[in-house]
Amino acid sequence: MKFYELEALVTYLKRFRLLKKAERIDDNVLRLEFDQKRAVGFDLSRGQSEIFDATGVRSARSYHAPFDTLLKKRFSNAKILNVSMPRGDKIIRFETQQQGAYKARRTVLQLELTGRHTNAIILDEEGNVLEALRHVDSDASYRIVKPGSPLAPLPPYNGKRSEGAIEDVEAWLEEKARKRRESRLERLKARHAKALQKKIDRLEKELRSLPDRTKLEADARTYAEQASLVLAHLHEIRPYDTRLQTQDFEGRPVTVELPPLPNPRRLGEHFYNLSKRAAAKAENLHIEQENLQSRIGFYRRLLENLRQARSEEEIHLLFPPRQQRRKKEKRAQCEIFHIGDYRVLVGRNERENVWVLKNARAGDIWLHLKDRPSSHCIIQSNGRKQIPREVLEKAAAICVETSVTQPGDYPVDYTYRRNVKITHGAHVNYVDYDTITIRKQARTES
Structure with missing residues (x-):
């Protein structure tokens, strides 16, 4: 941040009379909402502090640390007494008084944007x-x-200030x-794209x-022949x-490697079991291939969206802030999304769609694209x-984003799980449903 930019901003902030709301919207970002329907964001990240218009910005998560509790308590509908830059440094100081309080109580919010000393500090009238x-x-x-300590001033800055003006x-x-x-969007895309590509790989x-x-x-044929030879x-x-x-049944010399079993009479059973296992794996190989291919397709759709x-x-919506996964979640045979306190289970292929349907409770909400193939989604109530x-x-939007x-415009049907009957595999019949239409916008090229 340049000094002249902060000077112009402080002059601009003096026009406001009321601090309606103060909240943290990211780990190091505060949002101050003023009267006249304006809000300003303050990013206090070390080495990359910045100030921006935050009028339409909303927090992606809630913060409940002691700092956030006091921030909300002291600066909700607070009258702004003064906005200043103490000692001409890169510090914005809001002196406020709570509106409607039984006893007039003044509080200071000091935002320090001096590079290494970026911080947001709440002070009482005495500077503690x-x-x-x-x-x-x-x-x-x-x-x-x-808390409880007096705040010492920062050492004065003796360097040359850059000059400029903001009209x-x-x-x-x-x-x-x-x-x-734009910058945050590209960084988010790059980070999540890397994680998705890792899953696809x-x-x-x-x-x-x-x-x-x-x-x-x-x-399977070789093991079956070896079993017959061993028994013979x-x-x-x-x-x-x-x-x-020995010789095989066509008179050709053959060698059969024998496992170290305590009872040689079990050798025939051993080779027959190997034959059955290989035959079953060959017969069901296409199921595993389809399962992997459909999961790859699921993550490719996520990557494209x-x-x-x-x-x-x-x-x-698709990649909510990281939440600690419980053991029950790790065992889930599906993709799990979080919408606030709600979990949304999404099948990535037919097998997982069946698992999602069978593990849902009667009072959970089921969602599916109308009249077209899609993931089965369950909102756990x-x-x-x-x-x-x-x-x-949001759950309907997840259903759309993971399917197409x-x-x-995509209509999404939803109803209670109790109204959904499995007919075959992941095919279902359902009654007493409602429909939400989700518009998936085309990407605008810049």
Whole structure:
């Protein structure tokens, strides 16, 4: 941040009389909402602090640390007494007084954007720290920042300040917001695309490593012949023999490697079991191939929709902030999405669609694209009778995003799981349903 930019911003902020809301919307980002329907975001990341228009920005997650609690308590509908830059440094200081309080209580919010010392600090009238975004103890710095301690001033800056001017602060803030959105969007896309490609590469490697059907069938015939030979020459095999050298049924010499079994009479059973296993694997190989191919297709659709995403909200829908996975989630045979406190189970192929249907409860909500193939989705209600409309719409959007990549209007049917009857595999009949139409926008090329 340049000094003259902060000076222009402080002059602009003096026009506001009320701080309606103060909240943290990212780990190091605060959003201050003022009167006149304006909001400004302050990114306090070390070494890359910036200020931007945050009028339409919403938090992707909730913060409940002591700092966030006090921020909300002290700066909700607070009257702005003064906005200043103490000692002409890169610090914005809001002096406020809570509206309607029984006793007038003044509080200061100090935003420090001085590079290494980026921080948000809440102070009382005497300059004592009430809370801070980052606590600093005496081991880390001469300047202690922790509740109950007086806040020492930063050392004065003696360098040369850059010169410049901002004619339209609102336009400048909006341009900063636009560039920030584009930059964050590309970083999010790159990060999640890397994770998705890693999953695709792993599944493709697994697909390539599947055995050849012809070889499995040949192995099954070989083991069956070896079982017959062993049984035919069982009287010749001694307990310590490691191979049987004989002739096959066509008179050709053959050697059968014998496993170290304690009872030679079990040798025939051993080779017959190997034959059955190889035959079964050959017969069911196409099922495993289809399973892997459909999961690869699922992640490729996600990757394509990720590349087409036009906002962070679209990405957060498919890739919500990391949540600690419980053991029950790790055992789930499907993809799991989170919408607030709700979990959405999504089948990645027919087998997983069947698993999702069979493991859903009667009161859960089932979703599926109308009259076309798609993932089966389940919103786990956990006993709650009403699912918020917003959750239904987001789950329907997940159903669309995991099933198709082409833009258009897609109707999504939804009903209680109790109204869905499995007819064959993942094919179902359902009654008493409603429909939500989700519009999948075409990507606008820049």
